[in-house]
Amino acid sequence: MENQRAPHGADSEVGRLRTVMLHRPGPELKRLTPRNNDKLLFDGIPWVGRAQDEHDAFAQALRDRDVEVLYLVELLTETLQSETAREHAITGAMSSLHLGDTLRGYLTSALHDQSPEELASFLTAGVRNDEVRGGHGLVTSLLHSDDFLIDPLPNLLFTRDSSVWVRDRVAITSLAMPARERETQLTELIYTEHPRFAGTPTLHGWQREHVEGGDVLLLAPGVIAVGVGERTTPAGAERLARQVFAAGLAETVLAVPIAQERATMHLDTVCTMVDVDKIVMYPNIADNLQAYAVTCRERTGDGDADLVLEVARAEPFLVAAAKAMSIDTLHQIDTGLDPVTAEREQWDDGNNTLALSPRVAVAYERNIETNSRLEEAGIEVVAIAGSELGSGRGGPRCMSCPVSRESLATG
Numbered sequence: 001m002e003n004q005r006a007p008h009g010a011d012s013e014v015g016r017l018r019t020v021m022l023h024r025p026g027p028e029l030k031r032l033t034p035r036n037n038d039k040l041l042f043d044g045i046p047w048v049g050r051a052q053d054e055h056d057a058f059a060q061a062l063r064d065r066d067v068e069v070l071y072l073v074e075l076l077t078e079t080l081q082s083e084t085a086r087e088h089a090i091t092g093a094m095s096s097l098h099l100g101d102t103l104r105g106y107l108t109s110a111l112h113d114q115s116p117e118e119l120a121s122f123l124t125a126g127v128r129n130d131e132v133r134g135g136h137g138l139v140t141s142l143l144h145s146d147d148f149l150i151d152p153l154p155n156l157l158f159t160r161d162s163s164v165w166v167r168d169r170v171a172i173t174s175l176a177m178p179a180r181e182r183e184t185q186l187t188e189l190i191y192t193e194h195p196r197f198a199g200t201p202t203l204h205g206w207q208r209e210h211v212e213g214g215d216v217l218l219l220a221p222g223v224i225a226v227g228v229g230e231r232t233t234p235a236g237a238e239r240l241a242r243q244v245f246a247a248g249l250a251e252t253v254l255a256v257p258i259a260q261e262r263a264t265m266h267l268d269t270v271c272t273m274v275d276v277d278k279i280v281m282y283p284n285i286a287d288n289l290q291a292y293a294v295t296c297r298e299r300t301g302d303g304d305a306d307l308v309l310e311v312a313r314a315e316p317f318l319v320a321a322a323k324a325m326s327i328d329t330l331h332q333i334d335t336g337l338d339p340v341t342a343e344r345e346q347w348d349d350g351n352n353t354l355a356l357s358p359r360v361a362v363a364y365e366r367n368i369e370t371n372s373r374l375e376e377a378g379i380e381v382v383a384i385a386g387s388e389l390g391s392g393r394g395g396p397r398c399m400s401c402p403v404s405r406e407s408l409a410t411g
C-alpha cells in the first residue's frame with residue numbers, strides 16, 4: 001500500500017490531482033449564531049446538514065476522478081493517538097490568555113482524559129463556558145454562559161488556507177484573523193506527528209509573518225504568485241520568498257497587491273489557474289492587477305535571511321506572470337458577463353476553481369456565466385452545489401489543500 005501512494009507535493013495548480021485534504025463541515029458550524037458570525041468570518045448561518053450533503057457531493061466528484069480524499073479531522077484523530085501530539089495539542093489550546101489558571105488547570109486535565117476522537121472534537125468545535133463541569137471560579141462566573149473557552153474553528157472548512165504544499169515541502173501558514181489563528185496549530189501537528197507525513201520537510205510556521213494559503217498560487221514549476229492584502233502581509237510574502245529560494249523550490253515569486261477588503265481577501269478570490277496557460281480572472285480588477293517579480297540575487301550563507309533579494313519594478317500581473325513562466329501569453333478567461341454579473345459571480349467564488357488536471361476544473365454550479373465562459377475556452381467544468389458551503393465565502397479551491405499533484409516539471 002505504502003509504496004503505491006503518489007508522492008506528496010505539488011509544483012503547479014493544474015497538474016493531475018492525486019490526493020487532496022478536505023474538511024467535512026461538522027459541529028463547529030453549529031456554533032455560528034447571528035451574534036458571532038461576523039467575528040467567525042461567515043456571512044450567514046449555514047444549514048449544517050445541507051452543507052454536509054454538498055460537501056459529500058464535492059468529495060465524491062473528486063473520488064469519481066480518482067482523487068484520494070483525506071479528511072482533516074480523521075488525520076487529526078489519528079495524530080492524537082500519540083502522547084506527544086496530545087500534549088502539544090492541549091498546551092496549544094490552553095495557551096489562550098482568556099482562561100486563568102483555575103480553569104486552565106481543570107480543562108488541561110479534563111482534555112487529557114478524552115479519547116482521540118473526543119479531543120479532536122473539542123479542538124475543532126470548541127468549548128463553551130456553560131459546557132464545563134468543573135474549574136468554576138472567577139473566570140467562569142464573570143464570562144457569559146455562551147462565551148467560548150476554546151474557540152470553535154468553522155473556517156477549518158477552507159483547508160487551502162492553513163497549509164500549502166510547494167514541491168515536496170509543506171508550508172504551515174500563519175493566519176491573520178484571530179478567528180483562524182489556532183487552525184495552523186492543528187495542521188502543524190498533523191504534518192509533524194502523523195505517520196503518513198513523517199519526515200516531510202516543512203516551511204514557514206504559525207508563529208511567523210502572516211501568509212495564508214489562499215494567497216499562494218503555484219503558477220508553474222518554479223514560479224509562485226503571492227497575493228498581498230487583507231491576509232498575507234508584505235513581510236509574509238518576503239519571508240515565503242526567502243524560504244522557497246533558500247530551499248531551491250522556486251526561481252521567481254510574484255508579489256501581487258490586492259485590495260484589503262473581504263471580497264478580495266485572497267488572491268484566489270480573483271483568479272485561479274485552469275490550464276498551464278489559462279487563468280480565470282475577475283475582469284473588474286484585471287487591468288489594474290500588478291506584480292513585483294522577486295528573485296534571489298545572491299546568497300551570503302545557508303539561511304533564508306542570508307539571501308539578497310532583487311525586486312523588479314511593478315508590471316501588469318499577466319505580463320509579469322507570462323515572463324516568469326516563460327510563455328508568450330497567460331490567457332485570461334473573464335468571470336461573468338457584464339460588470340454587475342461579474343461582481344455577483346466573483347462574490348460567489350466564480351473565480352475560485354479547483355483544477356483536477358489541465359483544462360478540468362471544479363466550480364460552483366451557481367456561477368452560470370463564468371462557467372459557460374470556461375467551457376467556451378475549452379475547460380471542462382465539474383459543477384458542484386454550494387448554496388450552504390458558500391456562506392463562509394469560499395469555493396472549491398478554498399475548500400481543498402492539494403497534497404499530491406502530478407508534476408508539470410520537465411527534466
Ligand SMILES: NC(=[NH2+])NCCC[C@H](N)C(=O)O
Pocket residue numbers: 040041042155158160161177180213214215265266268269392393394395397398
Ligand atoms: N482561500 C480562500 N479564498 N479562502 C476563503 C476563506 C473564507 C473564510 N471565511 C475567511 O474569511 O477566512
